[in-house]
Amino acid sequence: MVTTPTGSKRKPALRRSPADIAGTGKGAVTGPDTAGNGRSPGKDSTSGTGTKRVPRRERFLVFLEGSGRSATGSSYYTILGATLALTVIGLMMVLSASSVESIAAAAGSDAGAATTFDLFLKQSMFAAAGVVAMLGLSRLGPRQYRWFAWPLYFVGVILLGLVLVIGKEVNGNKNWIEIGPVTGQPSEAVKLAMAIWFAAVLSRKGALVTEWKHALIPVVPGGGLLIILVMAGSDLGTVIIMGMIMLAALFFAGSPMRFLGALFAVASAGALLMSVVSSNRSNRISAWLKLDCSTGLCDQSNAGMYALASGGWLGVGIGQSRQKWNWIPEAHNDFIFAIIGEEFGLVGTLVVVSLFAVLAVATVRVTMRHTDPFIRIVCGSILVWIVGQAFVNIAMVTGLLPVIGVPLPFISYGGSSLTFTLAAVGVLLSFARKIPESEPTAP
Structure with missing residues (x-):
């Protein structure tokens, strides 16, 4: 007769399916395994490390989204809403501002009315591509962007080098590559590559970045190389x-x-030197200071101011701008803010400025909530890029800065600018979609 030792009881053996034994089944272990190692329920029975098994779908989502972050809605939808609103306004204004030039071009071509909305249709296609890129990039996480940092940098160097070899010159700037019917501006893609590369390099240095040699290398030489390549194309x-x-x-x-x-x-001394040695740039500075307007150098800026002044409070109405009738050269591009002011008045310009302000505030909120240096550097760099460029363009149109040929993000005509600016917003959305929980306050 077999007796059970005192103080212990025999427990019935658990039956597990072959799939569970192989480690692929969904059944949970509800007691000690057959080896008698006493691992707790729900633990991995194959690794022996006590790690909870994570389904493949959850592992994939963790790879994309990261872990330990709670969902948030306000910043994500604020950034998304402001971006889409600015993009829609941009498409509407490109249609209005470019219609006159498109009609003039159609009158002298066999295509006729088919080319009347040519620029608007092209901008719409780039906007669609940009929105797809934005939503796609919003699904990635910090580890993916870190992995892409160096490849993006080297691709940027190659593209800028190709511009100098086979690039196309427009209005004195050699900054475009033409492939068939598509003309692209690689420097717009390089802006996004710079933000990600800078963040990947600086975040690895940690506290060492407070020392000048660690802050200098490799950021300044690497970024300086990209800047010199663009400067070689005369795009100040x-x-x-x-x-x-x-x-x-x-x-x-x-x-x-x-x-x-x-x-x-x-950098300021270098920009001033580049302006002095170039007659085109020095003439623009002279026109801005009203030192020499005899040869028509002030016509574009004066027409922009006339457009803003004639708009008044509420504007003359959509499509009713008079300055776009060849008074402002390429009104759908750098000076499109003047057309907004003429057709929608001061109220319309304030709406555009307010949307950029909303985008800036939401981005700052995301930046401050994150503690990862990489995320904070990327968000801060993209914030200064988009909002800073908007400020430069608006200051240029209103006469606070000389005309330097900087487009208004989301609004000015330009496929490369619109596509990669939307892609940059996708990076912001990837960090705004899931942000860390705030620390609990002490009672």
């Missing part, structure tokens, strides 16, 4: 925006202010 406006992105990345990384001040002084 894009160079200024790229310099703003570099300074923003260093600022959000925690570099000393004295280092940033010295870098800003050097």
